[in-house]
Amino acid sequence: MTAKRDYYEVLGVSKTTPINEIKSQYRKLALKFHPDRNKSKEAPEHFKEISEAYAVISDPEKKQIYDQYGHAGVDGRYSTEDIFQSASANFSDVFGRSGGGFDSIFESIFGRGGGFGERQQRGSDLLYQTLITLEDVLSGKKMEIELKKIIECNICNGSGCKPGTNQKTCNTCNGQGQVRRTRSMGFASFVTVEPCSSCRGRGSVIETPCSECKGSGKKKGTKKITFDIPPGVDNGDYTIPNEGDEIPGGINGDLIVRIRVQPHQNFKRDNADIFYDQNISMIDAALGRKVIVPILNGTEKIKIDSGIQPNTIIKLKGKGLPRINSRGRGDQYVRVVVNIPKKLSKHQQSLLEEFQNSFE
Ligand SMILES: [Zn+2]
Ligand SMILES: [Zn+2]
Structure with missing residues (x-):
């Protein structure tokens, strides 16, 4: 985890920037990073970051707390929901009530389903242990191993669908990947958007599962992996990114190579x-x-x-x-x-x- 960035730095403004300038700066950034417009991987996270910064800075009370106590002051007093909920007027101020208004922004921030914002799954890291000689340390060693791991299903190429069939739109959420829920707290009620449980936020479901992987898109298998142990290594763990268990549509785990150098009879x-x-x-x-x-x-x-x-x-x-x-x-x-x-x-x-x- 990286440390939370300064809200002013995130928006490219200062403590003394007038609110209307902050608003136009936020609008500019929001349009640039809105996940509906910006398809880059970082966009949702970035959008969330600028929106949170704007939600706090546009609220005089929260701005004062932030100026005085920083992130700790704000995080200690408000939940993320509090921050966005009370700033909703400031958001609709920026985008207007209609067309791409606050609601869709709100969903982008809270809804982890849908095409964006879906929390990506990550495959497990795998450990491979190997014993090498001091002579290997001198010259380095080329490794070629057969690694047992979870691999993408080769029959459906990870889609989980029987070849020739496709996913169909989820009926529960109509393909939105998320469902709205109205919750009341005391006298107030507010709407939260949660990932759809029927399709786990994907917006689509598999109609005819691939018979090889039963629709999971992955299976147990082996993969030949080659890598170089560099000269001069000592006992320790070395990471080969991406070579752990595979997750179709997600992030593969890493392969951890644990190297032990055998004691030498002479040296x-x-x-x-x-x-x-x-x-x-x-x-x-x-x-x-x-x-x-x-x-x-x-x-x-x-x-x-x-x-x-x-x-x-x-x-x-x-x-x-x-x-x-x-x-x-x-x-x-x-x-x-x-x-x-x-x-x-x-x-x-x-x-x-x-x-x-x-x-x-
Ligand atoms: Zn399959
Ligand atoms: Zn659904």
Whole structure:
């Protein structure tokens, strides 16, 4: 949810703009975004936003509360119905009583049925878990999966109607998608417009349902999905928009790919850096030598200097993992582990004693 925008900003006016100018500014915007005229997806929401702003600002009492306390002040005192109900005169002022008058505006705002304003259904998000290796993290991985999910029915293409048949106008609401209901509160009564329950606000009903999906327009199925796991990823959830359960005429859910990186037998990882322990003998530490160490995509020859001390770290620059949000690769750190022989033969022992004596 985004934060509610400032009413003045929504209408493009200021606190001190005279009411007749606010009215003409609202009329201009209302004509532009009226869902009967503007077929864009955002139009109903936008229309509602400007109408609510106008309903509050055109009412001196509510304007004062809004100027002083902002949205919290207005929302705390009035319901949406209160706001529009008491501003009805201001709306008919703008549009006139006849032809596209307040009633139809009111319906646009409250009626969630009909062609517009219908709250779109959204498919469920799906979770797909995958285990990858550190080598995959290095090079990235192309994934091709068969995902079990709700898909649009291929027989009726999501319409729910048996092929060759069509939807027919709903009798309950005469295709309006909404029904009026008069409610009384105390002495006053007012009309609300609610989505038609027979057609769930669609305005039409299926006469002969598709036999494959029983009229729902969707069914269980599988879909082949390909995506790339980018180099450098770590454990975490990644969203592939729109690849969750499908909803014909609505918004598909998302696919959440949960990535776990398998522990590696040789390497430890810290972000883009790799750590590796290289064992060498006491003699090699003393005399120095060249050793071949594994790196993620091959091997690397490194030089152990004579007299190297235990736990010395040798850095292999750029031999780590790719950095996911920037360029280049991390480093590999090789820690030199010096092994002291646990058992010596008689001969080795006397050689070492001789070596020791050489210091005296
Ligand atoms: Zn079908
Ligand atoms: Zn209906």
